[in-house]
Amino acid sequence: xxxxxxxxxxxxxADQAIMTIVTQGKHYDLAALAAVLGLQAVQTDLALALLDWxxxxxxxxxxxxxxxxxxxxxARCEVTKIATRxxxxxxxxxxxxxxxxxxxxxxxxxxxGFTGPKSAQKNAPVRPQKPYHxxxxxxxxxxxxxxxxxxxxxxxxxxxxxxxxxxGRPAKRVSQARAMGHVxxxxxxxxxxxxxxxxxxxxxxIRSDWLAGKSYDTFFPVGPLFLPAVFVPDYREITLRLxxxxxxxxxxxxxxxxxxxxxxxxxxxxxxxxxxxxxxxxGTPAGVGQGKGNYLAPGDVMxxxxxxxxxxRTVVRL
Numbered sequence: 001x002x003x004x005x006x007x008x009x010x011x012x013x014a015d016q017a018i019m020t021i022v023t024q025g026k027h028y029d030l031a032a033l034a035a036v037l038g039l040q041a042v043q044t045d046l047a048l049a050l051l052d053w054x055x056x057x058x059x060x061x062x063x064x065x066x067x068x069x070x071x072x073x074x075a076r077c078e079v080t081k082i083a084t085r086x087x088x089x090x091x092x093x094x095x096x097x098x099x100x101x102x103x104x105x106x107x108x109x110x111x112x113g114f115t116g117p118k119s120a121q122k123n124a125p126v127r128p129q130k131p132y133h134x135x136x137x138x139x140x141x142x143x144x145x146x147x148x149x150x151x152x153x154x155x156x157x158x159x160x161x162x163x164x165x166x167x168g169r170p171a172k173r174v175s176q177a178r179a180m181g182h183v184x185x186x187x188x189x190x191x192x193x194x195x196x197x198x199x200x201x202x203x204x205x206i207r208s209d210w211l212a213g214k215s216y217d218t219f220f221p222v223g224p225l226f227l228p229a230v231f232v233p234d235y236r237e238i239t240l241r242l243x244x245x246x247x248x249x250x251x252x253x254x255x256x257x258x259x260x261x262x263x264x265x266x267x268x269x270x271x272x273x274x275x276x277x278x279x280x281x282x283g284t285p286a287g288v289g290q291g292k293g294n295y296l297a298p299g300d301v302m303x304x305x306x307x308x309x310x311x312x313r314t315v316v317r318l
Contacts, residue, residue, distance in 0.1 A: 002061055002064075002230065002231075003023065003061070003064045003065055003068055004023065004064075004231050005021050005022060005023045005060060005061070005063075005064040005228070005231075006021075006022040006023075006225040006226060006227050006228075006308075006309070006310075007019065007020070007021060007022065007030075007046060007060070007088055007185075007225065007226040007228075008020045008021075008022055008027060008085065008086075008088050008223070008224055008225050008226065008310075009046070009085070009086040009087065009088050009090075009223075010027065010079060010082045010083075010084070010085050010086060011082070011083045011084045011085075011086060012079065012081060012082060012083060013081040013082070013083045014081075015083070017086060018030070018031065018044075018079070019031070019044045019045065019046060020079055021033070021060060021063055021064065021067075022225060023064050023067055023068065024068075026078055027078065027079040027082065028067060028074060028077045028078055028079065029077045029078075029079050030042065030044050030063070031044045032076075032077040033063060033067070033074065033077040034063065036073060036076065036077060037063065037066050037073070039059065039062065039063060039066075041059060042059045042060070042063060043056050043059065045090070046088060046089055046090060046226065047089070047090040047277050050166070050167075050168050050184055050276035050277045051276050053168035053169060053184045053276065057184075057228060057230065060228075084143065084145050084146075085143060085144050085145050085223060085224040085310075086143045086144075086223070087141060087142065087143045087144065087221075087222040087223045088187060088222070088223045088224065088225055088226040089166055089187060089222060089223075089226060089277060089279065090277070091138050091141060092138060092141075092166075092277045092278050092279045093138075093275050093277055093278055094135065094138075094272075094274075094275070094278045094279070095135065095136040095137070095138055095141065095220065095278075095279045095281065096133050096134075096135060096136075096268055096278065096279065096280050096281070097133060097134055097135075097136050097162070097191055097214070097280075097281040097283075098131055098132065098133055098257075098259065098264055098280070098281060098282050098283040099132045099133065099134060099283070100132060100258075100283070101131065101132075101257050101258050101259055101282060101283025101284075102252060102256050102257060102258065102283050102284060102285045102286060103256070103258060104252075104256070104285065104286035105283070105284055105285055105286045105287075105288065106258075107286070108286050108287075108288065108290070108291035109288075109290060109291065111291070112290055112291060112293070114195065114198075114199075114290055127258060128258070130259075130267055131258075131259040131263060131264050131267045131268075133264070133267075133268060134210040134214065135210075136191070136214050136215055136219075136220055136281075137211075137214075137215035139215075139217065140214075140215050140216060140217055140218060140219040140220045141220045141221075141222055142218050142220065142221050142222070142314075143221065143222070143223060143224075144188075144221050144222065144223035144224040144310070144311075144312035144313070144314070145224075145312070145313055145314065146218060146221060146314060147218065147314065147315050147316070147317050148192055148218050148219070148221070148296070148302070148314050148315070148316045148317070149216075149217060149218045149317060149318070150296065150298065150316060150317065150318050151194065151216055152318070153297065153298065153318065154196065155194050155195075155196045155197065156194065156195035156196040156289075156290075156295045157192060157193070157194055157195070157295055157296040157316075158192070158193045158194075158195050158288050158289040158290050158295055158296065159190060159192060159193075159242055159244065159249070159250070159288060159289060159296065159302055159304070160190065160191040160192070160193055160242075160250075160284035160288055161188065161189075161190055161240045161241065161242035161250050161284060161285075161304040161305075161306070162188075162189050162190070162191050162240065162281040162282060162283060162284050163186060163188070163189075163235070163238055163240055163254050163281075163282050163306045164186065164187050164188070164189045164222070164279045164280060164281045164282065165183045165185075165186055165229075165235075165261055165265075165279070165280045165282065166183070166184050166185050166186065166187060166226065166277065166278075166279060167182055167183065167184065167274045167275060167276055167277065167278040167279075167280070168182065168183060168184025168185070168229075168276055169181065169182045169184075169276065170182075170273055170274065170275055170276065171265060171269045171273065171274040172269055172273045172274075173269055173270055174265055174266060174269045174274075175266055176260075176262040176263055176265075176266045177262075179261070179262040179265035179266055179269075180229070180261070180262060180265075182265060182274065183229045183261070183265075184228065184229060184276070185226050185227050185228040185229045185232075186226070186227045186229065186232065186235065186238070186306065186309065187222055187223055187225070187226050187227070187279070187306075187309060188222070188223065188224075188240075188304055188305055188306040188309045188310070188311075188312060189220060189221065189222050189279070189281050190220070190221045190242070190302065190304045190312060190314070191214065191219075191220065191281055191284060192216075192218075192219035192220065192221070192296075193213055193214055193219070193288075194212060194213050194214070194216055194219075195213070195290055195295070197209060197212035197213050198210070198212070198213030198214075221304075221312050221314050222279075223309075223310065223312065224309070224310040224311070224312065225308075225309045225310040226309075227308055227309050231308075235254055235261060236253070236254050236255035236257075236260075237253070237254070237255065237307075238253070238254045238306050238307045238308075239251070239252070239253055239254075239306065239307050240252045240253070240254065240284070240285055240304075240305075240306050241304070241305055241306075242287070242302065242303065242304040242305075243302065243303040243304075244289075244296070244300055244301070244302055245300055245301055246301075246303075249287040249288070249289070250284070250285055250286070250287035250288070251285070251287065252284075252285025252286065252287070253285075254282070256285060257282060257283055258283075259283075261280070261282055264280055264282060265280070268280065296316045297316065298316055298317050298318050299315075299316065299317070300315070300316040301313065301314070301315055301316070302314050302315075302316065
């Protein structure tokens with residue numbers, strides 16, 4: 001197997017935002033390392049790297065191999081003083097989020113009446129015919145250590161840890177069989193949600209308001225690390241976990257999705273072209289605050305992670 005690496009973005013104590021390559025738990029300044037190793041073609045902007053992902057992947061693999069072969073040289077480029085970690089994927093063109101894609105989560109939301117009358121839930125099919133997605137504004141995307149800013153203390157703000165796929169090759173009308181060839185890698189996201197704004201009593205014929213429910217500023221922390229898909233034999237084995245104030249609330253497995261990532265890519269690509277850098281947040285497992293009537297408050301600390309991608313830590317404030 002190839003030597004494993006991850007990609008990140010950090011702000012150093014010198015107030016420089018840099019892209020890092022991470023192997024064996026150590027961050028290395030990618031631009032500095034490429035210069036030292038004489039690899040001038042290495043792309044140090046992940047948004048640009050995703051435009052030709054196969055070429056970029058080969059370059060990053062070479063850098064990783066050289067790090068492990070020449071640790072004394074690589075040590076000169078190790079980043080040891082990190083002020084804060086940034087979202088590894090710069091602002092994507094689209095953020096597409098799967099709603100109600102884990103059965104236990106669907107059940108917990110239905111039991112609270114959040115998703116409609118219980119009588120309607122009883123008549124709903126066990127498995128819907130197709131996925132349900134919504135767009136989340138790219139402007140609400142933040143880093144894995146940025147604060148979550150509440151619009152008010154009464155808005156019932158909730159958490160949703162999710163595995164997000166990062167598109168690495170344009171996809172239009174792609175079949176399930178070919179879908180994974182368009183995935184460059186994965187990141188952890190938290191689809192922070194405003195439950196009080198999701199349903200509009202003043203609009204009974206429309207009822208839902210996904211924009212207000214999902215796209216407040218700071219409501220989409222991403223990262224800290226980008227895990228290339230080549231190092232993931234089966235994304236279904238990825239675990240998703242989220243803590244609030246050190247209490248574990250969500251602990252799920254990606255294999256429990258109702259609609260697989262392949263099905264989601266097939267469905268979405270029939271409507272629109274998925275482009276390099278786009279994010280597909282694949283749904284959240286059970287354990288959200290809505291199911292318990294427990295919402296975020298100023299001072300709360302959330303931690304979220306998907307396997308091997310590092311852990312987010314975000315503080316909630318007004």
